[in-house]
Amino acid sequence: xxxxxxxxxxxxxKLMLSIQQSLSGxxxxxxxxxxxxxxxxxxxxxxQLNLSQTTVSRALNGYPEVSAETRKRVAEMADKxxxxxxxxxxxxxxxxxMAIGHVIPRSIHEMMNPIFLxxxxxxxxxxxxxxxxMIITVVEDAQEEGAYRxxxxxxxxxxxxxxxxxxxxxxxxxxxxxxxxFVVHGRIPGAEETTSWIDMNNRSAFQRATDLLLDLGHTxxxxxNGLEHMDFAARRRRGFEDALATRGLTPDPALxxxxxxxxxxxxxxxxxxxxxxxxxTAFLVSSMISAIGVARAVGQRGLRPxxxxxxxxxxxxxxxxxxxxxxxxxxCTRSSVRYAGQKAxxxxxxxxxxxxxxxxxxxxxxxxxxxxxxxxxxxx
Amino acid sequence: xxxxxxxxxxxxxKLMLSIQQSLSGxxxxxxxxxxxxxxxxxxxxxxQLNLSQTTVSRALNGYPEVSAETRKRVAEMADKxxxxxxxxxxxxxxxxxMAIGHVIPRSIHEMMNPIFLxxxxxxxxxxxxxxxxMIITVVEDAQEEGAYRxxxxxxxxxxxxxxxxxxxxxxxxxxxxxxxxFVVHGRIPGAEETTSWIDMNNRSAFQRATDLLLDLGHTxxxxxNGLEHMDFAARRRRGFEDALATRGLTPDPALxxxxxxxxxxxxxxxxxxxxxxxxxTAFLVSSMISAIGVARAVGQRGLRPxxxxxxxxxxxxxxxxxxxxxxxxxxCTRSSVRYAGQKAxxxxxxxxxxxxxxxxxxxxxxxxxxxxxxxxxxxx
DNA sequence: TCCGAAATCCAAAGCGGTTTGAGCGTCCGC
DNA sequence: GCGGACGCTCAAACCGCTTTGGATTTCGGA
Numbered sequence: 178x179x180x181x182x183x184x185x186x187x188x189x190x191k192l193m194l195s196i197q198q199s200l201s202g203x204x205x206x207x208x209x210x211x212x213x214x215x216x217x218x219x220x221x222x223x224x225q226l227n228l229s230q231t232t233v234s235r236a237l238n239g240y241p242e243v244s245a246e247t248r249k250r251v252a253e254m255a256d257k258x259x260x261x262x263x264x265x266x267x268x269x270x271x272x273x274x275m276a277i278g279h280v281i282p283r284s285i286h287e288m289m290n291p292i293f294l295x296x297x298x299x300x301x302x303x304x305x306x307x308x309x310x311m312i313i314t315v316v317e318d319a320q321e322e323g324a325y326r327x328x329x330x331x332x333x334x335x336x337x338x339x340x341x342x343x344x345x346x347x348x349x350x351x352x353x354x355x356x357x358x359f360v361v362h363g364r365i366p367g368a369e370e371t372t373s374w375i376d377m378n379n380r381s382a383f384q385r386a387t388d389l390l391l392d393l394g395h396t397x398x399x400x401x402n403g404l405e406h407m408d409f410a411a412r413r414r415r416g417f418e419d420a421l422a423t424r425g426l427t428p429d430p431a432l433x434x435x436x437x438x439x440x441x442x443x444x445x446x447x448x449x450x451x452x453x454x455x456x457x458t459a460f461l462v463s464s465m466i467s468a469i470g471v472a473r474a475v476g477q478r479g480l481r482p483x484x485x486x487x488x489x490x491x492x493x494x495x496x497x498x499x500x501x502x503x504x505x506x507x508x509c510t511r512s513s514v515r516y517a518g519q520k521a522x523x524x525x526x527x528x529x530x531x532x533x534x535x536x537x538x539x540x541x542x543x544x545x546x547x548x549x550x551x552x553x554x555x556x557x
Numbered sequence: 558x559x560x561x562x563x564x565x566x567x568x569x570x571k572l573m574l575s576i577q578q579s580l581s582g583x584x585x586x587x588x589x590x591x592x593x594x595x596x597x598x599x600x601x602x603x604x605q606l607n608l609s610q611t612t613v614s615r616a617l618n619g620y621p622e623v624s625a626e627t628r629k630r631v632a633e634m635a636d637k638x639x640x641x642x643x644x645x646x647x648x649x650x651x652x653x654x655m656a657i658g659h660v661i662p663r664s665i666h667e668m669m670n671p672i673f674l675x676x677x678x679x680x681x682x683x684x685x686x687x688x689x690x691m692i693i694t695v696v697e698d699a700q701e702e703g704a705y706r707x708x709x710x711x712x713x714x715x716x717x718x719x720x721x722x723x724x725x726x727x728x729x730x731x732x733x734x735x736x737x738x739f740v741v742h743g744r745i746p747g748a749e750e751t752t753s754w755i756d757m758n759n760r761s762a763f764q765r766a767t768d769l770l771l772d773l774g775h776t777x778x779x780x781x782n783g784l785e786h787m788d789f790a791a792r793r794r795r796g797f798e799d800a801l802a803t804r805g806l807t808p809d810p811a812l813x814x815x816x817x818x819x820x821x822x823x824x825x826x827x828x829x830x831x832x833x834x835x836x837x838t839a840f841l842v843s844s845m846i847s848a849i850g851v852a853r854a855v856g857q858r859g860l861r862p863x864x865x866x867x868x869x870x871x872x873x874x875x876x877x878x879x880x881x882x883x884x885x886x887x888x889c890t891r892s893s894v895r896y897a898g899q900k901a902x903x904x905x906x907x908x909x910x911x912x913x914x915x916x917x918x919x920x921x922x923x924x925x926x927x928x929x930x931x932x933x934x935x936x937x
Numbered sequence: 938t939c940c941g942a943a944a945t946c947c948a949a950a951g952c953g954g955t956t957t958g959a960g961c962g963t964c965c966g967c
Numbered sequence: 968g969c970g971g972a973c974g975c976t977c978a979a980a981c982c983g984c985t986t987t988g989g990a991t992t993t994c995g996g997a
Contacts, residue, residue, distance in 0.1 A: 263982085330596050
């Protein structure tokens, strides 16, 4: 239970002390040798200013009890001496960690990699703006719960973000028990009202995408979905099926697949399907990465995307996979994950600032963008 | 200079207090209402045990002055009560942040996205194992230096990792001035001896890749490189040129490109080159992502990779872009970035544990793997 | 002129750990 | 039988900041 077994192996304190001393002595002389200024603390700063620590602290933190003149004097001296309050001390004193935690279990960091990063990048921007740190914990799946408990017990973060909610999700219950504020990226079925979340409209996006294909005359449409134990994928499938049902069509299980959204998944699936007896004329794909695979398969079969085979994909607007231009390569439903990250962070910070606030959510609508990869269904 | 301008707008302390009190009162009752146990601190734990804080702390931290029996008793009680030391307090007392910083400027997080994430995932695993936190700071390019200074001044992290060193790099100088331990992922030209780093052998990998193509009879080889102000890209280019030079060939500038390694970059470049008067018969590409673009272009032109056109790429072993199987899709030079992340983290932790140690480096060799995308140069 | 409010500032008490230096039995060797 | 080493434990200092609860000064208004 205690943190790290190897601590027991630590050398006896006496020994450690002597080592530490000799070391810090060494580095100190080195520092001064390089003309480095030792970083200053509040006490020293206040002595320089002939003020109390209280006043200096208040001046720097913008409390009203300090005269404008004093505040200015303090600010200038702090600036000159390069003072910045020690994070740990401040956190300890205020009781706020000034950090947000992101726990990524192996199943996520092996699977939705780029999407996750993009989200992180967005959230990180928001954190920076508000003086919060982002702390990321990479764990084995089995240790995920433990990671959250650690965060709560050791007060490592003031809140966390739940990534990739599953259809059967439980993390939110744990977090409520731990009293750890959180925001869900995605939605937790059955907890839409009681949790704060930000999500795109997966169902309607895929419904509209399917409609587009149906309007173009496609009736055999393959769905290459993400793993359907994930909430987002389940919703997308529902959108797909709803659109078909509206036209009186029943989905063909042979045309529906689900897996981690890798490139080979797209390629291999497409190849198989195209070789089948009754091949699809269109593909609806859950990720650009897999869609690229589909395009590769189509090319390998000597077919042309947009003419012989139509492809619609969801585009998370990943920065290294731009699908832009006047006419984007892929027809897609697009929703920026990075933006979602920014907003999720904002929402979480708001909740932390006012924990009594009601759960809030943000529903992003994906745009449907027609690109080069769709066209009328070829005549049989 | 002071942290956040908006702090000035904070309500007067009195007011804040009353708010905070009412809030914590509320959440407390709620917590107890849910049967939550308030997280316990060292003082309470030691009282439960009828021991001093000193003894309990030592028992938990594995110091030898505690009897085995007492240690066991302490451990069990801590376990039972779910005690874990408050991170902030511990950090303050020990003076160690127990965290590693990763600063990612916009130029990185927009450009080498997936590679960065993969590295992070590897490093994160190592940190977790050693009880370290990973803190990620996303900043505008102009604020990068400021971010490092903040980390040093506020003691937010015990060390940092330098990502994506440029040919003209200066961050290491800043970090030395700040006395902040660091490890470079990549190499800093001119500072190979004085900094700790971990890198793959970019030059020789690309030299071997080029040799492979030359051996297959290709003489017009296009190089689709990353941005060459980055050290890794400069080295790769050198490897390419060296291989050509060894065979008495001079590189054709018309066949060499450099850009952010996106998918469209690969596709567009390949299309252009293939349409030129004297098109290349082979492509050497710096990233799987761009290589996929090249493959798309090749397909669009009605050509077959490995038969009509050869493609060799560097493969960072990104988890969502597997290039495996008995015969991988792409012939590649492969080196796991995730592994590099693990190793970099290990190295950094070692340096932090013993700051007087000499700079150390780790040179990873990329393997050359022959896949489906290469073949003999077509007869003209 | 005097008084209470407002404006400033301060000493000291936390926050929750780690580490110091000392205290007190016990046991061993001489 | 005695001095000293050892094993175990503790009270208190400290890390660097925020926040409390005054204390002091200033100043407008009666």
